[in-house]
Amino acid sequence: MPDRNLTRLTIRRPDDWHLHLRDGAMLRAVLPETTRHFARAIIMPNLVPPVVTAAHAAAYRDRILAAIPEGDTFTPLMTLYLTEATDPKDVRAAHAAGIATAVKLYPAGATTNSASGVRDFEKVRPVLEVMAEIGMPLCVHGEVTDHEIDIFDREATFIDRILKPLRKKVPDLKVVMEHVTTQDAVDYVRDSSKNLAATITTHHLIINRNHILAGGIKPHFYCLPVAKREAHRIALVQAAVSGDKRFFLGTDSAPHTDALKLQSCGCAGIFTAPNTMSCLAEVFDAAGKINKLEDFASLNGPRFYGLTPNEDTITLTKGDPVSYPAHIDTEDGPVTVFDPGFDLHWRVEE
Template identity: 40%
Template sequence: MLILHSPLDMHVHLRQGDMLALVAPHTARDFAAAVVMPNLTPPVTSLPQVLAYREEILRVAGESFSPLMTLFFKSYSRAELLAARPHIIGLKLYPAGMTTNSEAGLADMRQAHETLAIMEELDIPLLIHGEGCGFVMDREAVFLPVVAEWARSFPRLRIVLEHVTTCAGVELLDRFDNLFATVTLHHLLITLDDVLGGLMRPHLFCKPVAKRPEDRDALRQAALHHPRAFFGSDTAPHPITAKEAPGCAAGIFSAPVALPALAGLFEELDALDLLQAFVSDRACATYGLTPMAREVRLERRAWTVPERFGSVVPYLAGQTLTWRVVD
């Protein structure tokens, strides 16, 4: 039996409407809290939208789960951010067009400085989809100099490089004490070869794309040992009609398998004793969180991941996992 205390998923996409009702219970079952992304249609850019979305999540997820809300990054006044601060965990910055529903994101990174200064003053963290324009395998590397500039210019601003995917991204953590990173399950397990090395596997297509084996190895070391790297699944459901289609949507729905698959990986790496820190303790230290007390128990018992949950194909569909969450 493996007991995890108040596990946290620091990066989830819960979507809207019927999709929210389908996927949110999976996250709420296994996690005490989760950081909810704001790239809806339209994006969440005001306090009333934050509060309304939070209530919508709680209606389907239940009161034993805490949605940690974010605002979609744009230019905000100090008054707007001061009013929002008690209700959000941070602002999420998307470079325009880099991922799903990011068309309203920032096109010119220089336009961020005024809002970043206010965030630093008010101690509101910045969460970044850290990719720039360029060859798809290099988009994180292209954006890292921007992250470094902001970390230098705003030394009291906590900056989280979301879903880090490269050796270079992990190495940047050691240059700045105010820089943190989330690491996904799928980037710990796959490389680009798993996606494209044989037949195209659309349900493994995500952004940022999976990278090279050496990048995956660096992420594993960060997950095991880096005090400023913690779990964020980036679970991102799309209906099968959007995944198995021309213009395949980017995103992997990992919520139903996140903790069992992580337990299997950490056991394989002889590091089960480090899983608690990765899925809770480091994030609590970073954000100053005291999540609601929950024990999530996993047992070593084989089970097969369903082929579908409603209209969505989950990560590792049809595969047998050795750990499962005890209901």
């Protein structure tokens, strides 16, 4: 039966391999939007101050666990924020104790709360060598931050200038290129024989740079890395629906209040946690590849991280359009939910 004829699909419960939960009131408000459908998530460490040590990660994990709604099951997979002062011994201990699943590399200044990130990559090489030894993945925000490099070229430049040399120096290091946005990144992953994978976000499968800029600036479509040309979006869709085990879901769902988004220098981030599975099903269905959704959302990520796919399942059904709230309320203010710009016919059965 052709995929487009399917109206009901049961898949293993998905995981989110790139998620921002923030902290405090925002954490308590947005976490239920993830735990409703997802079993696990890689939690980003760019708090203020950042989650740098094993002790920080353990404390943050406890706050997340305390905020899980009653009746939901969810495992936060913690990351450590890599700085030039990160202690390799602490990283080793955090991994051995099951506190930290991965380490996150932010080039200094690349995105929200990244000022503590890396400027001199040689200074973190001892940490990377320990990670390669113990099999701990490095999650990479793959953009250079040089002002002379056009913002639309920063991912491709990062691959050539930073990532290729780094992987040659530490070839056994497992690397996840997070939230890839270009054909360049897709090709680089496909051309690599081992130890490299990439996450793709919900929103980058749907929007291109016209969505942000054409007909007036749309702050709720502004994210980093910024969405690129339509040709790049198509390349991301082709990678996602291919079933290639090196590509998997990382939503990069990133909540900011409307007050922080709608200003002269608004924050980068798109909040997709509530409707991601409906959006993804729509994208995969339109491509005639709805049967590949389980690979992308539920199987490829665990396999790269050396984890077992979830045993429990979710079921999506196709029918009349499903609606989602335009925003969720938090004690800090409303957070706008991603609007894909088209009807969503797939819903997760509750």
